[in-house]
Amino acid sequence: MTNPAGRPPVAPSAAELLAGARAAVVPVMREAVDALPEPMRRMAGYHLGWWNTEGGPETGAAGKMLRPALVLAAAAACGDATHAAAPGAAVELIHNFTLLHDDVIDGDRLRRGRETVWSRWGVPAAITLGDAMHACAVAQLVSRLPAQLAIGAAVRVEATVIDISVGQHQDCDFERRTGVDVAEYAAMAVAKTGSLFGTSCALGALAARADPTTVAAMDTFGRELGIACQLADDLLGIWGDPAITGKPVGNDLARRKQSMPVVAAMSSKTAAGQELSALYRRGRPLTAADVERATRLIEATGARTEVLRIADDRVSAALAALPDRAAAGDLLVLVDAIVHRDR
């Protein structure tokens, strides 16, 4: 296809797709957040990176908007993005509700380069704000989508919240266990992260009134991509640049978290893998020197390369699930940005 000037159309960059998603969904999210009473409204805007702690404007502390961008791109791939803003806002609100709770569970004091809500205003504030964001997501979805789409979309979102909760439960359980294997970790990542990516793509297809086979294929595409995203997140947790990720590097190791690089290293049955297992078995948080040692041990087992290979396999599975690759241009741009990100 050519434009009127006779040149082939230029595909949007990932940055343009993410900015477009932000522009489409923030007004919807804003309506939900503005309906919350103070001080919850101000805390929500702070967590979402719109405002500083005093309610003044903030720049550079917001999420990337990966999930809304997937909703819009999936809807476009299915031929109609008219109704994609409400599901896009819903998945971003759900994502942020889980982050609020996750920071409490992990005791993390920093997210997106700023103090977390629980650290600033206390655990009850973060938990109740997360619960309110969850409800805002479903309320926006149901009130804004055409009636014949709303119930199916809401049921899908709530099933996803169950999946995420199950995944998070398993992840916490792994911290108290030894001998977690790669397959178990992958199943946990499907539930914790893949499910919301899958639902984002499925909601885009649903909003475009795609047929059930296409909706299911979009779900599979997103789910597989979500696992690759979780693996990228795990790698950034060990080798990311804190100035770019906005969170301290090595926190996962310090807490003896069983992220995929750790699981792959311990499963390697190498001397380095055994030394890492011994460090984790000591039953107390790792010191800074231990974290440095653990990072070297993981690298020495080849686990970093192994995790990149597993992520590549998941991306291949995602691409294989796409119903019509020729129509999926925006989705393909996002795949690359999600897997090769630095934050």
Ligand SMILES: CC(C)=CCC/C(C)=C/CC/C(C)=C/COP(=O)(O)OP(=O)(O)O
């Ligand atoms: C029930 C419960 C507490 C569940 C927790 C689930 C959870 C926190 C999963 C992590 C998912 C993930 C890869 C987050 C980073 O997303 P991102 O890189 O898109 O983050 P951004 O919005 O900051 O860009």
